[in-house]
Amino acid sequence: MPAILQFEFMVRALIGGAIVGALGPVLGMFLVLRRFSLIADTLSHVALMGVAVGLATGAEPSLVALAAATLGALTVEWLSSRQRLPGDVTLAIVLYTSLAIAVVVISGAQGFSVDLFAFLFGSILSVTSLDLWLLAGLAAAVFVYVTVFFSELSQSSFDASLARVTGVPVGWVNLGLALLTGATITLSMRVVGVLLVGALLVVPVLAGERLATGLRATLGIGVIFGVVSALAGLTIAFYADLSAGGTIVLSAVVLLFGAQGYTALRDRRRASQPE
Amino acid sequence: MSGAFPSSRPPVLRLDHVTYGYVDAPAVDDVSLVMAAGDFMAVVGPNGSGKTTLIKLALGLIKPASGRVQLFGGDVAHFGDWHRVGYVPQVATGIQERFPASVAEIVSHGQYAGVSALRFWKRTTTPVVLEALESAGVAHLAKRRIGELSVGQQQRVLVARALVGRPDLLVLDEPAAGVDAHGEELLNDLLQRLNRENGISVLLVSHDIGAVMRQANVVACINQRLVFHGEPHDLTQDELARLYGFPVEVLLHDALHEHR
Numbered sequence: 001m002p003a004i005l006q007f008e009f010m011v012r013a014l015i016g017g018a019i020v021g022a023l024g025p026v027l028g029m030f031l032v033l034r035r036f037s038l039i040a041d042t043l044s045h046v047a048l049m050g051v052a053v054g055l056a057t058g059a060e061p062s063l064v065a066l067a068a069a070t071l072g073a074l075t076v077e078w079l080s081s082r083q084r085l086p087g088d089v090t091l092a093i094v095l096y097t098s099l100a101i102a103v104v105v106i107s108g109a110q111g112f113s114v115d116l117f118a119f120l121f122g123s124i125l126s127v128t129s130l131d132l133w134l135l136a137g138l139a140a141a142v143f144v145y146v147t148v149f150f151s152e153l154s155q156s157s158f159d160a161s162l163a164r165v166t167g168v169p170v171g172w173v174n175l176g177l178a179l180l181t182g183a184t185i186t187l188s189m190r191v192v193g194v195l196l197v198g199a200l201l202v203v204p205v206l207a208g209e210r211l212a213t214g215l216r217a218t219l220g221i222g223v224i225f226g227v228v229s230a231l232a233g234l235t236i237a238f239y240a241d242l243s244a245g246g247t248i249v250l251s252a253v254v255l256l257f258g259a260q261g262y263t264a265l266r267d268r269r270r271a272s273q274p275e
Numbered sequence: 276m277s278g279a280f281p282s283s284r285p286p287v288l289r290l291d292h293v294t295y296g297y298v299d300a301p302a303v304d305d306v307s308l309v310m311a312a313g314d315f316m317a318v319v320g321p322n323g324s325g326k327t328t329l330i331k332l333a334l335g336l337i338k339p340a341s342g343r344v345q346l347f348g349g350d351v352a353h354f355g356d357w358h359r360v361g362y363v364p365q366v367a368t369g370i371q372e373r374f375p376a377s378v379a380e381i382v383s384h385g386q387y388a389g390v391s392a393l394r395f396w397k398r399t400t401t402p403v404v405l406e407a408l409e410s411a412g413v414a415h416l417a418k419r420r421i422g423e424l425s426v427g428q429q430q431r432v433l434v435a436r437a438l439v440g441r442p443d444l445l446v447l448d449e450p451a452a453g454v455d456a457h458g459e460e461l462l463n464d465l466l467q468r469l470n471r472e473n474g475i476s477v478l479l480v481s482h483d484i485g486a487v488m489r490q491a492n493v494v495a496c497i498n499q500r501l502v503f504h505g506e507p508h509d510l511t512q513d514e515l516a517r518l519y520g521f522p523v524e525v526l527l528h529d530a531l532h533e534h535r
Contacts (some may be wrong), residue, residue: 033374150395155384158376162364165334166387166440167357213420214377216395 013124021230025222028201033157040198046072056109069182122193122245192245284311293342317491361437385439411435427458
C-alpha cells in the first residue's frame with residue numbers, strides 16, 4: 001500500500017478532495033457562463049466572516065460560515081435581481097463588506113490565528129468524517145438539482161431574457177444555484193482554503209470549455225479535470241510537504257494550459273488541412 | 276389608416292397607452308397599437324427611438340410605468356403560454372464567442388415546457404430539433420458550437436430555436452443587424468414563408484425601413500411616440516420626415532414602389 005493511503009487523515013482528505021473537485025466545476029460552469037464567477041470569491045469571503053464570528057463567539061465556525069454564505073447568496077441574488085446595480089458592483093460590495101467585518105472581528109478578538117490560518121489556506125488534517133458525510137450529502141443535492149434543472153440553468157446562463165420569454169423561472173433557478181454555491185464553498189474551504197476555493201469552481205470549467213462542444217460535455221470534462229486536480233494536488237502536497245490548496249489549484253492551472261495548448265495545436269492542424 | 280383597424284382577426288398583441296422610462300424623457304411615450312393574428316408587423320424608427328424597449332414591454336420583460344400590455348388577450352404580467360411566443364433577440368451584441376453549447380442544444384431549449392426530471396439524460400438532436408434547423412436552413416450546423424458561428428448563422432439558429440416550439444407569434448429584434456446581404460435575404464424569405472404558409476404572426480423590429488416595407492402588411496413607426504400605425508403604402512413622406520427628422524425620399528422610393 002502506498003504511504004499516502006496508510007494515513008487515515010490522507011484517505012479522508014483524498015475522498016473529500018475528490019468530492020470537492022467534482023462539485024466545484026458542476027456549479028462553476030453555470031457561474032462562468034453567466035459571467036458571474038466572482039460570486040465564488042465573494043461567498044468565500046462571506047464564509048470567512050462567518051468563520052471569524054464563530055471563532056470569536058465560541059460557536060461552531062463551519063456552521064456560522066454556512067449560515068453566512070447562505071445569507072450572502074440570498075443578498076447577492078436579491079440585489080442583482082433588483083437591477084439597481086451592475087452584477088460586478090453588487091459582488092464587490094458584498095465581498096469587501098464581509099472581508100472588512102472579518103478583519104475587524106479578527107483584530108478585536110486575539111488568539112485564534114492558528115485556527116484562522118487553517119481556514120484561509122486549507123488544512124487537510126482538519127477534514128473530519130462529519131465533513132465527508134456533509135460533502136456527500138451536498139454532492140447528492142447538487143447532482144439532483146443540476147440534472148433536474150439542467151435546461152433551466154443552461155438557458156438562464158445563455159440569455160436570461162430569452163429564458164424568461166421561454167417560461168423559465170430565471171430568478172428562482174439562479175437563487176438555487178447561489179445557495180448551493182455558498183454551501184459548496186463553505187464545505188470546500190476545509191480542503192483548499194478560503195483564498196483558493198473560488199479557483200476550484202472556475203479553472204476546471206475553463207479547461208472544459210476549451211475542449212468540449214456541448215454543455216454536458218463541458219460539464220463532464222470540468223468534473224474530470226476537477227477530480228484529477230484534487231487528487232494530483234493532494235498527492236503532490238503529501239509527498240513534497242506543501243500546502244494542499246495551492247498544489248490542487250496549480251494542478252488545475254497546469255491542466256488548463258494543457259487544454260489550451262492542445263486546442264491551439266488542433267486548430268492549427270485543422271487550418272493547414274482544408275476539408 | 277383607421278379603416279384597417281380593428282381587424283376581425285383576434286388580437287395577438289395589444290398595447291394601450293403604454294409609457295416607460297423617465298417622466299421627463301420617456302423611452303416609450305403613450306403608445307397604443309394592435310396586432311392581429313396573421314399580421315406581419317414591422318416596428319420601425321431611428322436608433323434610440325424606443326423600438327427594443329417596446330419589444331421588451333410587449334414580452335413582459337419590463338413593466339410599463341403606465342398603460343396596459345396584452346398578449347393573446349391576457350395581461351402580459353400573468354401570461355403563461357410562452358410556448359405560443361418565439362422570441363429571437365438581437366444576436367449581434369449577444370452571444371459569447373466561447374459559449375460551449377452546441378447548436379442542437381440551443382435549439383432544443385425552444386421546446387421547453389416546464390421542469391422535466393429526465394431531460395438531462397435524453398438526446399438533444401431529436402427529429403423535431405433537426406426539422407426546425409432544416410426550416411431555418413442551418414441543419415448542417417447542428418453539432419457546431421454556437422459561439423463559433425457567424426452572426427447570420429447564429430441568427431438563423433435562434434430562429435430555429437424560436438420555431439421548434441411551434442409558436443403562433445414570432446418576435447424578432449433587429450434580425451438584420453450584423454448580417455450580410457445574403458444572410459438577410461435568406462432570413463426575409465424564411466419569415467415570408469412562415470407568415471404566409473404557416474400563418475405565424477410576425478413582429479419585426481428594424482431601423483432599416485426600406486427593407487421591411489416590402490414584407491410587412493402593418494407598420495408601426497415610433498420615435499418615443501407612435502408616429503404612424505397602418506399599412507405601409509399609407510405611410511407619407513411627411514410622417515417619415517417626422518420620424519427621422521429629415522426627408523427620406525431617396526432611401527424609401529424603391530421600397531415603396533415595389534410594395535405597390
